[in-house]
Amino acid sequence: MRVLLQRVSEAAVRIDGVIVGEIGPGLLALVCAVEGDGQAEAERLAGKTTKLRIFEDDAGKMNRSVADIDGSVLVVSQFTLAADTRKGNRPSFIGAAAPDLANSLVEHFGSCLKSAGLPVETGRFGADMKVSLINDGPVTIWLDSTA
Structure with a gap:
């Protein structure tokens, strides 16, 4: 599983406006399930997401987690994180998990965050989403269950 985390002041996802x-x-x-992923990978990366200290404390050091700042998480499925660009100029997404499995794992990732007490909003799996954010x-931060 791959998760690209962006610390944001605000973020939104729109579908059809x-x-x-x-x-x-x-x-x-931004969450991507890859071949071979299961619930354990979703749980491990959700735990890391919850506890990762990338928010500033009073001294200006990255020492606080999203939970520490009473922040929220916007979870958006992003199969393109599985892109293989080693050959040619057109990425291959063959390493992405099958849609049914990927959807359930992205949902499980979000559920794990909710279980940790975080407010979670989501996009819609498979939809043409427009994501806006203020980074x-x-x-x-890049999280990868294989690394």
């Missing part, structure tokens, strides 16, 4: 998920300060989590910092 309608906001379906919106947060203030917190994290935008805070900018701070962008």
